[in-house]
Amino acid sequence: MTEEMQRIVLASRPDGAPAAENFRLETAPVPTPKEGEILVRVHYMSLDPYMRGRMDDAKSYAAPVPVGGTMEGGAVGEVIASGSAAFKPGDFAFGMFGWASHAVAPANMVRKLDPQQAPLTAALGVLGMPGFTGWFGLSEYGKPKAGETLVVAAATGPVGSMVGQIAKLRGLRVVGIAGGSEKCAMAKETFGFDECLDHRAHDSASDLRKALAGACPDGIDIYFENVGGKVLEAVLPLMNPHGRIPVCGMISWYNAGGLGAGAASDGLSAPALWRNILVKFLSVNGFIISNHFDRYPEFLKEVAPRVIGGDVAYVEDIAEGLENAPAAFMSMLRGGNRGKQIVKLI
Amino acid sequence: MTEEMQRIVLASRPDGAPAAENFRLETAPVPTPKEGEILVRVHYMSLDPYMRGRMDDAKSYAAPVPVGGTMEGGAVGEVIASGSAAFKPGDFAFGMFGWASHAVAPANMVRKLDPQQAPLTAALGVLGMPGFTGWFGLSEYGKPKAGETLVVAAATGPVGSMVGQIAKLRGLRVVGIAGGSEKCAMAKETFGFDECLDHRAHDSASDLRKALAGACPDGIDIYFENVGGKVLEAVLPLMNPHGRIPVCGMISWYNAGGLGAGAASDGLSAPALWRNILVKFLSVNGFIISNHFDRYPEFLKEVAPRVIGGDVAYVEDIAEGLENAPAAFMSMLRGGNRGKQIVKLI
Numbered sequence: 104m105t106e107e108m109q110r111i112v113l114a115s116r117p118d119g120a121p122a123a124e125n126f127r128l129e130t131a132p133v134p135t136p137k138e139g140e141i142l143v144r145v146h147y148m149s150l151d152p153y154m155r156g157r158m159d160d161a162k163s164y165a166a167p168v169p170v171g172g173t174m175e176g177g178a179v180g181e182v183i184a185s186g187s188a189a190f191k192p193g194d195f196a197f198g199m200f201g202w203a204s205h206a207v208a209p210a211n212m213v214r215k216l217d218p219q220q221a222p223l224t225a226a227l228g229v230l231g232m233p234g235f236t237g238w239f240g241l242s243e244y245g246k247p248k249a250g251e252t253l254v255v256a257a258a259t260g261p262v263g264s265m266v267g268q269i270a271k272l273r274g275l276r277v278v279g280i281a282g283g284s285e286k287c288a289m290a291k292e293t294f295g296f297d298e299c300l301d302h303r304a305h306d307s308a309s310d311l312r313k314a315l316a317g318a319c320p321d322g323i324d325i326y327f328e329n330v331g332g333k334v335l336e337a338v339l340p341l342m343n344p345h346g347r348i349p350v351c352g353m354i355s356w357y358n359a360g361g362l363g364a365g366a367a368s369d370g371l372s373a374p375a376l377w378r379n380i381l382v383k384f385l386s387v388n389g390f391i392i393s394n395h396f397d398r399y400p401e402f403l404k405e406v407a408p409r410v411i412g413g414d415v416a417y418v419e420d421i422a423e424g425l426e427n428a429p430a431a432f433m434s435m436l437r438g439g440n441r442g443k444q445i446v447k448l449i
Numbered sequence: 450m451t452e453e454m455q456r457i458v459l460a461s462r463p464d465g466a467p468a469a470e471n472f473r474l475e476t477a478p479v480p481t482p483k484e485g486e487i488l489v490r491v492h493y494m495s496l497d498p499y500m501r502g503r504m505d506d507a508k509s510y511a512a513p514v515p516v517g518g519t520m521e522g523g524a525v526g527e528v529i530a531s532g533s534a535a536f537k538p539g540d541f542a543f544g545m546f547g548w549a550s551h552a553v554a555p556a557n558m559v560r561k562l563d564p565q566q567a568p569l570t571a572a573l574g575v576l577g578m579p580g581f582t583g584w585f586g587l588s589e590y591g592k593p594k595a596g597e598t599l600v601v602a603a604a605t606g607p608v609g610s611m612v613g614q615i616a617k618l619r620g621l622r623v624v625g626i627a628g629g630s631e632k633c634a635m636a637k638e639t640f641g642f643d644e645c646l647d648h649r650a651h652d653s654a655s656d657l658r659k660a661l662a663g664a665c666p667d668g669i670d671i672y673f674e675n676v677g678g679k680v681l682e683a684v685l686p687l688m689n690p691h692g693r694i695p696v697c698g699m700i701s702w703y704n705a706g707g708l709g710a711g712a713a714s715d716g717l718s719a720p721a722l723w724r725n726i727l728v729k730f731l732s733v734n735g736f737i738i739s740n741h742f743d744r745y746p747e748f749l750k751e752v753a754p755r756v757i758g759g760d761v762a763y764v765e766d767i768a769e770g771l772e773n774a775p776a777a778f779m780s781m782l783r784g785g786n787r788g789k790q791i792v793k794l795i
Binding site: 163164328331332335344350351352353356371372373374375376377378379380381382383384385386387388389390391394 | 510
């Protein structure tokens with residue numbers, strides 16, 4: 104009898120915010136690894152905002168998930184069969200295993216994890232792609248200098264919390280933005296932000312801007328961009344000359360369809376955006392972390408000891424069961440998570 | 450009898466495109482230089498798009514010209530009285546003398562010119578602020594590599610023509626955009642552009658984009674931004690991954706009032722603009738050349754010999770008489786000039 108696996112496929116493309124009917128749970132036979140491949144049983148899978156982009160058919164830095172295809176994503180699995188001398192059953196590995204209970208992957212496309220060194224889930228968040236994104240974007244494009252002021256939204260998320268903590272370690276004033284008083288308290292108490300503003304308490308960009316101006320008396324030198332929308336509109340006029348804006352995401356605009364000419368701009372016009380770049384001499388850099396894996400060892404060397412030593416905190420929200428991944432994902436896109444959203448399969 | 454000077458002051462702030470009534474010709478007594486100052490009689494003054502920005506009361510990188518104040522600008526003058534040992538009558542100097550027949554300036558704020566080395570007007574264009582802007586923005590933020598493709602608008606203007614010629618010298622494919630077939634022919638014949646597109650022949654951004662796609666079969670690696678509007682909208686989707694956009698101006702948007710939320714965006718939304726930066730990993734840098742005068746000697750060392758030797762061409766449009774400066778300026782903002790717009794006073 105063939106063992107069966109479960110996976111979640113893209114049933115249809117969302118129109119705006121994803122809904123339950125855009126996903127479908129399927130069963131399939133567990134695949135067999137070929138020479139050079141491993142078969143894993145997934146223990147933890149990651150849910151990340153970028154996955155929303157893959158659900159659209161728009162041209163982006165990555166190909167869209169095809170309708171009927173397994174949703175993509177990083178995960179941690181236990182090797183249960185190996186066609187590679189580099190892995191043996193019982194080893195743990197991180198790879199792009201997708202939203203699935205089992206996966207086969209080339210051994211040279213996965214990374215072996217040492218469960219003694221750090222909890223397995225850390226490979227999905229604080230020491231994984233999101234943490235690396237925050238560290239790299241801040242270091243490479245943010246160019247932080249002690250005494251400057253940094254603003255980052257989704258402050259308790261795995262990217263924002265890394266950005267804020269690294270900036271604090273480098274001597275910056277760090278102001279977060281998050282949704283709700285609980286997250287704002289967490290940003291300050293758990294992650295050491297100097298201030299955190301609740302964007303839900305400020306309906307309009309101009310309201311939020313007033314609050315930001317109070318929290319950033321010397322203006323803003325670095326805005327680490329992961330949300331777009333109202334926050335960007337609030338921040339822009341407060342940017343100091345020679346400010347830097349690393350851009351790794353814009354979750355508030357991910358549901359805006361193709362983001363074409365007609366997409367909601369929340370009152371921020373393209374000329375106003377462009378003019379701010381000119382008159383403030385801003386440096387704006389878009390990036391995706393997968394282009395920069397050569398820097399991953401440097402990140403791990405600097406940050407892993409701080410995570411293990413407790414200088415860099417992290418918070419995880421763990422949903423249970425593959426079948427609950429779509430609901431957890433949709434909730435995350437609405438800001439329902441506090442920290443790194445993970446799904447526990449086993 | 451006190452000698453009189455003439456100057457053009459900002460009579461009122463324009464609403465949209467400047468009109469004749471926004472300017473006023475005045476007479477005043479010729480000022481006397483104090484210790485450390487020089488008095489010049491202006492021979493040539495420069496007209497530049499950035500001056501439109503100074504006419505608005507909007508916060509920008511420079512204070513606005515006050516209503517009733519002399520219009521600002523660079524000019525070349527002959528020293529007629531000197532309170533400084535560094536200058537004697539008969540010397541020529543470049544300084545921010547404004548739209549005026551005479552000016553007093555601190556000797557340490559002007560630059561002595563050698564009329565034997567290059568024509569005096571070169572200090573206003575090809576070897577002055579516009580040429581330096583093109584060279585610096587391309588070198589510093591454009592990071593040109595042989596074999597890449599560059600696009601620049603206002604291709605026959607003093608910034609665009611410098612950008613194009615330096616890029617050609619560095620081995621790039623260079624595609625210009627200009628208004629009218631005469632300018633397009635000049636871009637190719639005088640300045641050596643590979644192609645030049647007439648934006649007047651392409652009403653919509655999508656039309657212009659189609660033509661650009663044909664002229665840039667390998668996509669666009671560097672877009673040197675000096676116009677904004679339709680050209681930006683046409684270019685963005687054609688940018689290659691890791692493309693660079695130095696931003697030194699946006700003349701097509703200068704007349705859009707305060708460029709606030711309601712300003713015309715020509716169909717380009719802020720989210721679409723921001724998304725292109727993210728998904729193409731673009732590096733966008735706003736700059737003003739006055740922050741980078743430390744690099745001016747390097748520019749002169751590299752480019753002056755090429756101008757004198759004829760490798761770098763330049764074209765000047767010379768209007769006659771201070772009283773005609775407003776008309777020449779308004780015409781320039783509509784694209785009426787071919788090359789560097791200068792006003793000859795003597």
